[in-house]
Amino acid sequence: MRVVKLKKKNLVPFLRKLEEFGEVWGPVKKGDRYVYAHTDPENFDLKALRTIIPPKKFFVPPKFRMFTFKEDEWNEEIDTKKRILFGLHPCDIHGILILDKLFLSNYPDPYYKTRRENTAIIGLSCEPDDKCFCKSTNTHSVEEGFDLALSDIGNEYLVWIGSSLGDDLQKMGEDLIDEDVTEADIKKYIEWRKKRDGMFRTDIDLTAMPDIFEISYNSPIWEKLGEYCLSCGQCSMVCPTCNCYDVEDNYRVGSEIERNRHWDSCMFREYSLVAGGHNFREARSERLKLFYTHKLAGYMSIFGKPACVGCGRCADTCPVGINVPNVAKALKGEKVDAIWAKEVKDAG
Ligand code: SF4
Numbered sequence: 001m002r003v004v005k006l007k008k009k010n011l012v013p014f015l016r017k018l019e020e021f022g023e024v025w026g027p028v029k030k031g032d033r034y035v036y037a038h039t040d041p042e043n044f045d046l047k048a049l050r051t052i053i054p055p056k057k058f059f060v061p062p063k064f065r066m067f068t069f070k071e072d073e074w075n076e077e078i079d080t081k082k083r084i085l086f087g088l089h090p091c092d093i094h095g096i097l098i099l100d101k102l103f104l105s106n107y108p109d110p111y112y113k114t115r116r117e118n119t120a121i122i123g124l125s126c127e128p129d130d131k132c133f134c135k136s137t138n139t140h141s142v143e144e145g146f147d148l149a150l151s152d153i154g155n156e157y158l159v160w161i162g163s164s165l166g167d168d169l170q171k172m173g174e175d176l177i178d179e180d181v182t183e184a185d186i187k188k189y190i191e192w193r194k195k196r197d198g199m200f201r202t203d204i205d206l207t208a209m210p211d212i213f214e215i216s217y218n219s220p221i222w223e224k225l226g227e228y229c230l231s232c233g234q235c236s237m238v239c240p241t242c243n244c245y246d247v248e249d250n251y252r253v254g255s256e257i258e259r260n261r262h263w264d265s266c267m268f269r270e271y272s273l274v275a276g277g278h279n280f281r282e283a284r285s286e287r288l289k290l291f292y293t294h295k296l297a298g299y300m301s302i303f304g305k306p307a308c309v310g311c312g313r314c315a316d317t318c319p320v321g322i323n324v325p326n327v328a329k330a331l332k333g334e335k336v337d338a339i340w341a342k343e344v345k346d347a348g
């Protein structure tokens with residue numbers, strides 16, 4: 001992988017040049033949180049740690065029209081707009097790699113595939129807060145899944161070129177790029193990584209999780225968690241790897257029909273309701289068990305790693321303190337600092 005350098009003062013002019021490829025989106029502050037916005041790069045907030053909604057929304061929007069049809073007319077609506085997503089952190093890039101496996105493997109999803117092919121990804125290094133645990137999920141660094149990735153080494157960024165598109169992008173701003181990467185620059189990067197790796201305050205050993213889930217299938221912990229869960233689905237919406245959706249047909253004026261797709265969540269009661277009125281997961285405890293089995297056991301037994309990238313969004317979002325670190329700790333019998341912890345302890 002080729003590495004070049006970019007002075008920090010040249011970042012905004014560089015990103016402006018990339019508008020030649022497509023819309024440049026990046027993190028901006030909204031209240032005390034962050035969201036992605038298409039705006040002048042001057043407005044991007046490089047201190048943003050996690051956006052409310054992860055970048056999955058660019059590849060699978062919360063709601064979109066798939067096609068319309070009327071008698072023998074058929075109009076598919078595939079979004080081909082070119083975009084650049086700037087400022088993605090390693091955990092979110094790993095989240096996209098997980099979605100790639102699900103949406104592009106056996107039966108490629110044309111809506112996802114087209115958006116993915118038309119979107120360039122520019123990563124940015126970051127430092128963790130107390131909710132980040134991407135070191136535990138081994139998603140705190142990236143070797144693939146980006147076109148360019150910027151690592152902060154002081155007054156400059158090291159720029160890793162991860163694809164031929166990335167090479168084209170850096171050529172668009174080549175007058176701002178410095179090809180001369182020195183040994184001292186690499187040393188600075190190695191030192192920064194060591195320092196960053198020592199900054200994680202949340203650490204969970206997830207290696208034995210598939211076995212722990214087997215053993216804990218009938219654990220009373222699930223019942224207790226279910227008593228607190230509100231079935232609000234926020235954990236699914238903010239999770240970079242949650243990908244369930246529903247499809248519905250709507251009749252429009254003139255007997256045209258549109259087919260729409262929108263996000264769904266296994267935390268919702270209706271999710272497992274089938275024709276005839278049977279619900280496979282009527283109880284909230286069952287729905288929680290499904291969510292967490294997917295994150296920490298199911299995907300792991302097929303792909304060798306969890307379907308959780310340690311971004312901390314569930315910890316940041318769940319109103320009752322149900323999140324990956326707390327659930328993993330509770331299942332291992334460790335002390336949990338959450339409102340349901342005392343009862344879980346009593347039940348165990
Ligand atoms: S389960 Fe939670 S920490 Fe893991 S990727 Fe999803 S939102 Fe992030």
Ligand code: SF4
Nearest residue numbers: 229230232233235318
């Ligand atoms: S676990 Fe938390 S965020 Fe998820 S549905 Fe239950 S209450 Fe909502």
